[in-house]
Amino acid sequence: MLTELLNSAEMNPNTIKLWTLRFTLLIKLKxxxxxxxEMAMFGSLDNCDLxxxxxxxxxxxxxxxxxxxxLRLLWSILPLHCPSAGGLYGALDRMYxxxxxxxxxxLAGLPYLQEQRVIKNKTSLLIQVAGALAGSxxxxxxxxxxxANKERST
Numbered sequence: 681m682l683t684e685l686l687n688s689a690e691m692n693p694n695t696i697k698l699w700t701l702r703f704t705l706l707i708k709l710k711x712x713x714x715x716x717x718e719m720a721m722f723g724s725l726d727n728c729d730l731x732x733x734x735x736x737x738x739x740x741x742x743x744x745x746x747x748x749x750x751l752r753l754l755w756s757i758l759p760l761h762c763p764s765a766g767g768l769y770g771a772l773d774r775m776y777x778x779x780x781x782x783x784x785x786x787l788a789g790l791p792y793l794q795e796q797r798v799i800k801n802k803t804s805l806l807i808q809v810a811g812a813l814a815g816s817x818x819x820x821x822x823x824x825x826x827x828a829n830k831e832r833s834t
Contacts, residue, residue, distance in 0.1 A: 691729045691730060691746075692735060692738065692746065693732075693739075693746045696730075696746050696747060696748070696751070697748070699722075699751070700748055700750055700751040700754075702718070703715050703718070703719060703751065703754050703755075704750070704754065706718070707754060707758070707761070710761075712758065712761040712762040713762055713764065715754075715758060715762070716758055716762040716764060716765045719754075719755060719758060722747075722755070724777075725745070725747045725751070725752060725755055726745075730745055730746055730747055731743075731744065731745055731746065732744055732745075732746060749801050752778055753778075753804070753805065753808070755774060756771060756774035756775045756777075756778055756805070756808070757771055757774075757775075757808055757812070758771070759771040759774065760812055768812060771812050772809065772812060772813075775805055775808060775809045775812070776809070778805055779802060779805060779806070779809075782798050782801060782802040782805070783802075785798050786798055786799070786802075
């Protein structure tokens with residue numbers, strides 16, 4: 681029922697927030713194939729109707745994508761859990777595509793606070809890339825282990 685409601689709704693920042701919540705819950709519930717099928721309608725998250733410029737009447741003067749970073753990150757890691765979405769290589773392609781977009785944003789000369797947010801996002805994405813390459817999906821345990829060893833030795 682929610683899917684039907686969201687499918688019939690016009691894409692705008694509010695419906696994107698609902699979709700982000702839905703995808704987050706689907707992935708938390710390990711319903712990867714459902715998330716993959718539903719996320720496919722967004723394509724590569726770069727459709728023209730996913731930018732504020734498309735809604736210039738409702739959001740005058742705003743520029744950029746209405747897709748939040750959290751949804752882009754979910755989109756990039758979904759293939760790790762759903763072979764039909766490309767598996768490891770599909771995830772790496774998506775992640776490296778996001779790294780490229782972040783690099784382009786940094787080259788564009790952002791204000792300091794936006795630049796810091798982009799650097800933080802890039803760091804989290806590179807950790808995901810390393811985790812994917814390590815085969816665990818996350819390297820958080822690997823990051824915590826050296827810190828725990830250091831604490832024990834002191």
